[in-house]
Amino acid sequence: MAQVQKVAVLVQDGAEPFGLGAMCEVWAEPYHPEDDNPVFDFVVATPRPGRVAGASGFDLHVEHGLDAAADADLVIVTPKRAYLDPSPEVVEVVRAAHERGAMVFAHCTAAFVLGEAGLLDGRRCTTHWRHVDTLREQFPQAQVDENVLYVQDGTIVTGAGAAAGLDAALHVLREEFGSRVAAAAARRIVIPPHRSGGQAQFIARPVPDCDVETLGPLLTWIVEHLDEDLSVEVLARRSLMSPRTFARRFREETGTTPHSWVTAQRVQAAEEMLERTDQPVEWIATRAGFGNAATLRHHFTRARGVSPQQYRRTFTCTADDAPDATVDGVAS
Template identity: 50%
Template sequence: MGTVALAVTDGMLHFELSLAHEVFGSPPDGTPVTWYDLAVCGPGPVRVGRFRLEPDRGLDGLARADTVIVPGWADIDVDPPAELVEAVRAAHAAGARVASLCTGAFVLAAAGLLDGQRATTHWAHTDVLAARHPRVSVDPDVLYVDNGRVLTSAGKAAAMDLCLHLVRLDHGSAVANAVARRLVVPPHRDGGQAQFVVTPVPAPDRHPLADLFPWVLERLDRPLTVEDLARRAGMSSRHLTRHFHAVTGTTPLQWLLTQRIRHAQELLESSDDGIDTVAAATGMGTAATLRRHFHRAVGVPPDAYRRTFRLKSRTDRTG
């Protein structure tokens, strides 16, 4: 399926680079397809993490590739090298399909390839990407975005999701599934990166809501209202809403729903409670209500979330 070029310079993240090299470097055994011609393109010897890497070709090799992969960029506070940005821009202009892994999206954005497009990156950096490149429509909740000739992925493992997606586009699901089996990873994951985002309670600084937060968290099984919270805080509902925006950036009801979802995640990971029991313990009332809000917030149903995270939770506790 033509040439896949990995764009490398000093400061690339070695995990995403190695992952892409593993996917596109060799076909799965017994698969009767013509595999990719893989090339590593860089300006010369580069440092990738703690490793020194000798590229196969110069950055001008990107313009001769059919697909260009830009791995994660380590320091997003520093502008990516101009020569890398220009080489990626030239490759796209020459007709290449360009995909970024994790924070590699900052390189594509700097090249102007994401202007007017929907894109994503690691959830911890989506706000920075959106602020620095306001013409990009940043989606923090997805594992990857396919705009045709420009694709972006979220962080770390989501890079694998995007690479397998590219193989699926080029060779079909059977071959992508064979690659996934060889790498011992799921060929497709449900939901988006919202299920991996930690949403902690704000730090217990001495702000006007410092005493209210723990009080609410001890009563998540109850049908609390804004008036209940305002009464406990000793202020009007209007003042409560103003303080919530200042401290949490959201409304009291949205914050309360987020804490209910967070508690539901904890119960799904750590207990064998049925969905009805989890719904009652989190103040959702019914399993149907829990499923609706959970799926909307996390991106997957409660049952699917439990299957994904329960084994990891138990391993963490016993390991």
């Protein structure tokens, strides 16, 4: 599929405002010279243009009908209150978009629209953790995973509820335009630049007990020292905990294991260095904490689906674009 240029967001009666707003934050921004961000041909469309009932005490006015999505490179379906009763017209537009090769992204319970269109059969997908059982019951051929923030299977992307829609949208932006563009968008929105799709939706203790110190400062330290030994034993000692207690606390606060979290940060650092520098892969592997090029290639290819060299060829910026600052705390 060609790089995304036109983005169509589909809304239905009962539209959830956060879902629409989150997509506007990522895809509807004007040009910012300081970010050099891509600007998209962005349109909001609905089955019957005009007043669209909202879900939160106010309605929307949408000027465009669904025909405005007919040539979109990316079709996004936002959630609505009565998610088990999707618009047949929206279902058909989504099916047609997939058949012509467009990318289709469903945020939260909009995954049910994709199910009605037959696009989830045999595919990995997700939705808000409260509704995963219903999604399985409605579409038994779908491979529903409740333990992820978002999933991409081919040209189909599904995201979990609420804020995970931003994570999924930034994932699509990263896949299309590279880490630098996605990170700039995240900074503008003031959210973390990358939460792995494999991170758990439901974190056992999102707010630490008041008498226990959060791991937030440690996470910041890790990102600034990716080229050091970051084993569980080392991190546990730094946190004044036993390895077992530390590993449990880490999963409770982040929804993933220390190894998975650190590896994701190292892949992201490597990603940015591949874009911003012309240093050899072996050098990047050392600075990102992988130790050698073979280990970097293994983890990078597993996480991104392409080798570091392929990624660099796709997303390298010019020397004039490369900043002099450090990359996630790793000096260049």
